[in-house]
Amino acid sequence: MFIDRKTELGLLNQRYQSAQAQLFVLYGRRRVGKTELLRAFCTDKPHLFFIATLSSDAEQLATFSQQIYGLLHAEVLPGFTYPSWEAAFRALADLPMQPRPIVVLDEFTYLISGNKAVPSILQKVWDEKLKDTQLMLVLCGSYIGIMETEVLGYQAPLYGRRTASALLRPLDLPSAALFYPHYSAEDQFTAWAVVGGMPFYLRIFQDSxxxxxxxxxxxxxxxxxxxxxxxxxxxxxxxxxxxxxxxxxxxxxxxxxxxxxxxxxxxxxxxxxxxxxxxxxxxxxxxxxxxxxxxxxxxxxxxxxxxxxxxxxxxxxxxxxxxxxxxxxxxxxxxxxxxxxxDLDHFAAAAFEEAAVTLTGRLAQAGQLDFLPERIGGWWHRKAEMDVLAVNLTEKTALVGECKWSIHPVGTRVLDELKQKAQIFQQEHGIENIQYAVFARRGFTPELEEASQAEGVRLFTVESLVNPG
CATH class of the missing domain: 1.10.10.10 (Winged helix-like DNA-binding domain superfamily/Winged helix DNA-binding domain)
Structure with missing residues (x-):
């Protein structure tokens, strides 16, 4: 089951359809689904998918050589190895270029740990030969720090060669919820609060x-x-x-x-x-x-x-x-x-606040706020704290929100307390126009719903966060 990643797949396909050679860098934490994303991308295209390991540099080169040889020849020559990484990389230019081939070097940081010269060698071959082909080369790695310094960093040999890059992040709440179609929205949220957005972890839980x-x-x-x-x-x-x-x-x-x-x-x-x-x-x-x-x-x-x-x-x-x-x-x-x-309800409350901030960002992106926020997050002060804040300090306008992960419907007392906090916030930052939002686990009392209609207060349930569309 491959879920979501439409944006990342769209970027990969956009680069694939380009008329120039591509050096794409994909990185992100282990278990975030990088390999699955690349396999989904490569499915209907000619490709070489090399996954580096912690074995010796010579073994890595031998394995990579065998895969290249297999694409270039009808029969694999047992024991064949290119004499050097430079020779292996140069051989990529001999791959059939119609349709365009993809070469994935997965766990690229393992190659670097085994041979520090690999990025420099690749840079040399890219500049001399590969950049003038139709090749799409994808470098993929899990060690974020190493990828950002040794591949993307200003001092890195490959700096300036990449044509695109993407940091693959954990799945958001709506995407994570798709793993559990038989759960209620509340249970979908709780599962995400526990295991987060890593596809590997999400697959392990069963909604049965x-x-x-x-x-x-x-x-x-x-x-x-x-x-x-x-x-x-x-x-x-x-x-x-x-x-x-x-x-x-x-x-x-x-x-x-x-x-x-x-x-x-x-x-x-x-x-x-x-x-x-x-x-x-x-x-x-x-x-x-x-x-x-x-x-x-x-x-x-x-x-x-x-x-x-x-x-x-x-x-x-x-x-x-x-x-x-x-x-x-x-x-x-x-x-x-x-x-x-x-303690789990108390634990899940922090994730509920995160999801509310994220939803507020989605509303802003969709143009569903009455103003253009400069910043979105939370707010705290020695006198008060607010879970959600979208603010434009220049226009002196803000939306403030309160989150309640409670088993009881939320009433007007919560709105009254939010208004008191908002007064402190207004005094501190000179805000003139303020809007209110309340996020609740189990809905709202009739009194709060009536106040919402009268005052334009936005009300969101857990269903709103799990299924924002």
Whole structure:
């Protein structure tokens, strides 16, 4: 099952239909679906799909040589290997160019780790030969930091050669919900709140059983849970000092969101040391730093709050990592009933706020707001906090929103409290025109719906977030 990725497929096909040679760079976190996307793109086109491994440089070259030889000749010559990477890359120019061939070098960072000269060699051959062919060459990698420095960076040999690039991000909520057609909108949202938008994780949950049954079987079971060790393996593979990163991620998952708080809770050194670790986690798209949407220079703001960006890592460091010993003893049922079930609504509330901010961005893109926002996000102040804010400070106009992941319908009291917060916000930033929105899990009371009609307050349920179209 291949879901969504219409934008990325459209970009790949647009480049494929170009009349010039293409050097396309696709990168993104492991498990995000890069290989599946490229296989879907290549399905009806002539292609060579080479997946690099951690084997020796000589073995990689031999495997790549065999694949090229197989495209150029009717019979494969056992043991054939090009004498060098340069010779192998030059051979790509001999591939039949009608119809246009695609050559995918998947896990390109493994090639670099085995032979640092590969990017320079490829750059030389591209400049001398390949750029004048009809070849579409795709470089794909999972180590975001390496791809951005060694392939896309200003100092990289291949800098300036790429014709297009894309950072593949996790699926959004509406796309993730398509994995679970038999779930209610509320359960579709909760599944996304737990496993996030990584296709590999989404496929593991089954909508033939409850959310809690999925969590128990696939995450908490130390013996057979497919996802039980997933974050540990991910971080140990990609980081040199995983223990320190584990401490930082656990601190954030437990609610320490400011740099000083994380430093004290994690115990990995001073704030400068912690900041360096956090920078790397941000480069990997595992952690994000949020600031109020009104901050003019977000990178310099002292109001930054750190949050684990990946939902599943957030879940794992909140419920699995702290209960590792109990889970190793086979106490998955006890951890589920005593730790996960009583707290899951509180955990899902943060994802609900994220989804509300994202929906607000969609409304702006579709021209469904009454103004053009300059920034969209959240807002917090020493006196008040708002979950959703879309603001144009120049025009002094804003939309403010409150999110309630409650099992009860939301009433007018929530709107009244939002208006009080909005007054503080208006005084702080000189906003003249303000609009209101309320996002609720289980709908609204008749009184709030009546107030919505009278005052133009926008009301959104979980169904609105899961199925925005």
């Amino acid at each position: 059983q409850s959310i809690f049954a999925n969590i128990r079987q696939h995450i908490l079971d130390a013996q057979t849970g497919t996802l039980f060790n997933e974050p540990r393996l991910l971080l140990m593979e990609e980081l040199r000092e995983p223990r320190n990163y584990f401490s930082i991620l656990r601190a954030i998952a437990q609610g320490r969101t400011r740099l000083n708080e994380i430093t004290q809770a994690a115990g990995v050194g001073d704030v400068n040391t912690t900041a360096r670790y956090l920078d790397i986690l941000q480069q990997m798209r595992l952690v994000t730093r949020r600031v109020p949407a009104t901050e003019p220079q977000p990178e310099k703001s002292k109001k930054g709050l750190y949050q684990i960006e990946d939902h599943f890592l957030r879940f794992w460091f909140r419920y699995v990592h702290p209960n590792q010993s109990s889970l190793d003893l086979g106490l998955a049922d006890a951890v589920l009933t005593q730790r996960v079930q009583p």
